[in-house]
Amino acid sequence: MVVSSPNPNPNSEWLAQVVEDPLLPELEIVDAHHHLWDRSGFRYLLEEYADDIGFSGRNVVASVFVQCRSMYRQHGAEEMKPVGEVEFVRGVAAQANSGYYGKTSVSAAIVGGANLLLGSKVATVLDAMQEAGGGLFKGVRTPVAAHAEDVIRSNPVPVPEGLMLTKEFIAGAEQLVQRDLLLDLWVYQSQLHEVTQLARALPSLRIVINHAGGPLGVGTYSINRERHFSEWRVALSELANCPNVSIKLGGFGMPIMGFEFSKKPMPPSSKELAQHIAPYINVCIELFGHERCMFESNFPVDKGSYSYGVLWNAFCRVSEHWSAHERDLVFQGTARSIYQIKRG
Numbered sequence: 159m160v161v162s163s164p165n166p167n168p169n170s171e172w173l174a175q176v177v178e179d180p181l182l183p184e185l186e187i188v189d190a191h192h193h194l195w196d197r198s199g200f201r202y203l204l205e206e207y208a209d210d211i212g213f214s215g216r217n218v219v220a221s222v223f224v225q226c227r228s229m230y231r232q233h234g235a236e237e238m239k240p241v242g243e244v245e246f247v248r249g250v251a252a253q254a255n256s257g258y259y260g261k262t263s264v265s266a267a268i269v270g271g272a273n274l275l276l277g278s279k280v281a282t283v284l285d286a287m288q289e290a291g292g293g294l295f296k297g298v299r300t301p302v303a304a305h306a307e308d309v310i311r312s313n314p315v316p317v318p319e320g321l322m323l324t325k326e327f328i329a330g331a332e333q334l335v336q337r338d339l340l341l342d343l344w345v346y347q348s349q350l351h352e353v354t355q356l357a358r359a360l361p362s363l364r365i366v367i368n369h370a371g372g373p374l375g376v377g378t379y380s381i382n383r384e385r386h387f388s389e390w391r392v393a394l395s396e397l398a399n400c401p402n403v404s405i406k407l408g409g410f411g412m413p414i415m416g417f418e419f420s421k422k423p424m425p426p427s428s429k430e431l432a433q434h435i436a437p438y439i440n441v442c443i444e445l446f447g448h449e450r451c452m453f454e455s456n457f458p459v460d461k462g463s464y465s466y467g468v469l470w471n472a473f474c475r476v477s478e479h480w481s482a483h484e485r486d487l488v489f490q491g492t493a494r495s496i497y498q499i500k501r502g
Contacts, residue, residue, distance in 0.1 A: 164311050165412055166420045166462035167200050173190040173465045175424045180215035180467060181474040185485070187218045188493040190406050191368060191444065191454030193226040194265070202458040204250050206232040208259040210457060214467030219490065220263040220499050222454075223247045224368075225271035225299045227314070231405055231421060237283055240271040267497035268330060269342045274330030275321065281333050288337065296497050297340035299366075300327070305346050307377040312344070312414050323354045331356070331363055340364040340496065346372040346414075348385070350393035357400035364402055366496060369409025369456065370438050371397070375416015384415070391441050398445035404496055405446050407453050407488070408469075410435045412462030419463035426464055428471030436476045450485040452492040 162456060194203050211218045231242035247265045254264035268291050272283045287295050303312060304319040321327055322343075334341055345353055350371055357365055373390045375383060397403055410431075411419060417434055419426050426434070442451055453473050457466060464472075477485050491498065 164314070165459050168458060168461040170239075173425055173461070176427055176465065176468060178428055178467055178471050181428070183215055183469045184217055185474070186490045187216055187453070187470065188266075188490040188499060189218055189221040189455050189457075190452040190493040190497070191224050191408060192221055192457045193228070193312060193459065194223060194247065195226050195228040200458075204253055204264060207264060208254075208262065208458065210461070210466040212260055212264055214465070214470060216467065216470050218262045220266040220494075221266040221268065222267045222296075222493060222497050222499075223250075224269040227271060236288060237273060237276055237280075240273070241283065241286045241290050244268055244270045244287045244295055248290060248292055248294055249312055263499075266499045267296045268294045269340075270295060270298050272300065272330075274298065274300045274341075275324070275326045275332075277326040277329035278333060280330045284333055284337055284339065288339075295339075297334065297342060297343035297366075299344065299368075299451055300330075301344065302327075303344045303346055303372070305348060305374075309377040310346065310374060310379075310414055312412050315434055319349075320352070320358050322349070328356070331360055332408070334381065335350065335362045337358060340366055342366045342368060344368040344372070347390040347393060348372075348375055350390075350397050353401060353403070354393075354397045357403050361400075361402055364496070365400075365404070367397070367403060367405040368392075368454075369412070370407055371405060372409075373438055374414055375413050387437070391445075392397055394441065395445050396478075403446075404450040404452070405442055407439050407442055407451055407473075409454070409456045409460065410438070411463030411469075412457065417463070426468065428468045431464055431468060431472040432475035435472065437474050445487075448480070448487040449492060451488050452496065453488055 228243050230239040231248035246266050251265040270287045272280050301313050302321045304317050371394045378385045
């Protein structure tokens with residue numbers, strides 16, 4: 159399946175201008191969100207991801223793969239083609255467990271791309287994904303990020319607004335509940351109220367919000383950013399009252415966040431990056447608590463804005479005043495619990 163990303167591709171020479179030694183190098187990390195793909199002119203598979211981890215000097219012990227329309231089946235029913243992605247990633251996980259690419263259990267959990275708009279008919283797809291995942295398959299992400307402004311786009315394949323509250327989507331989500339599978343959601347701040355309604359309608363559905371709840375900084379959101387930050391906080395506060403919802407902290411390298419790191423002569427240092435992202439992370443921690451927050455790299459998407467090592471150093475800086483237990487939760491404990499990743 160050919161997709162076109164609205165995010166900038168990485169520039170290795172530009173990134174090489176800022177190299178840092180790892181802070182807290184022994185700290186265990188479960189990268190709660192990354193992708194693997196082989197797209198035209200942009201290859202990011204196990205070797206590339208392992209290189210980023212190794213060069214960063216970070217102690218990444220496991221990772222969570224999240225759907226990105228990668229390696230779909232070429233033939234068969236349309237709704238079954240995403241099963242190929244789960245098959246592919248399970249193979250990558252086995253490849254990583256050989257130890258040849260480092261010690262990281264890459265793709266220790268898999269979030270596939272089943273289309274919940276199939277309603278109850280998605281059951282067949284979910285069953286096939288569970289079989290293909292061999293125990294690693296933990297849930298799905300159906301792309302729903304949508305906004306009326308054309309400049310606000312992070313979804314390679316644009317979708318209409320309002321999908322989460324359709325009867326078809328809810329019926330599909332009920333199939334996840336029946337199988338104890340979770341739902342990853344990438345939404346913009348303007349859609350958080352819809353997620354709250356979904357979370358209340360299906361209190362047994364485990365929901366994981368991606369990328370800090372989608373704060374925006376482009377288009378109309380680039381004007382009076384303090385007001386939009388406040389609106390994001392209010393909407394996120396309402397969602398945080400739903401105990402079945404947790405949140406990933408990351409995704410700040412995407413252009414729609416409005417930081418424009420990729421347009422600068424040099425990439426940010428971890429100190430500079432931490433200054434930009436700390437207000438968002440601190441709000442998420444305040445609202446959800448450390449036990450419902452987890453750090454994510456969102457690589458290779460965010461690699462267009464900063465290196466893997468700089469990102470995790472920035473996370474270390476933001477968390478420097480947390481207790482050891484609080485830091486352990488957000489760096490690895492919450493992700494292990496949510497995605498049921500065992501040690502060793």
